[in-house]
Amino acid sequence: GQSLEQPSEVTAVEGAIVQINCTYQTSGFYGLSWYQQHDGGAPTFLSYNALDGLEETGRFSSFLSRSDSYGYLLLQELQMKDSASYFCALRDSWGKLQFGAGTQVVVTP
């Protein structure tokens, strides 16, 4: 099985950098994904790491270390619109997906 842990909330000011960690326990998986969800909305895909290392997509970057069972999402140059919940997710070889409980990011002026 697999379980994912992430912090429940992170607060930061506009322009700052925020790192959301995701630690997991699993016997095997295909990759780590990240999703963003604004209040009242549907989750939207942000990033995916199949291999160890850093993936950069604009202001957002994601990192995976399989040896440490750990990944993170890095939000740079924070903007007010980045206030949302962020979820990490793992998919196993059978197609089953598991999400973390989510991290609420609060951006203050």
Added chain:
Amino acid sequence: EAQVTQNPRYLITVTGKKLTVTCSQNMNHEYMSWYRQDPGLGLRQIYYSMNVEVTDKGDVPEGYKVSRKEKRNFPLILESPSPNQTSLYFCASSPPGGQTYNEQFFGPGTRLTVL
């Protein structure tokens, strides 16, 4: 427009009254999935389908049924709803293979209340 649609968006029902939430995608995706979202618990997978006529249980399948008779549709059936199934439900789909397999497209959600 490429999208995942769900109906109804809001539903209030009573215990024991069978209901179906429909999900449809127009992107020719093979993988489809249902999730429920409850405060503090994130998204929990109910059922998923790798392709037509292939369905598997997620983490919380009890009290739910699904079917996948055609690629575009993946309805969620609650045969005898109970109050603990009050939740926000999301349907999602993703294309087959590689990195894109991990990019799920979510529907707008269905808020279900069971009295």
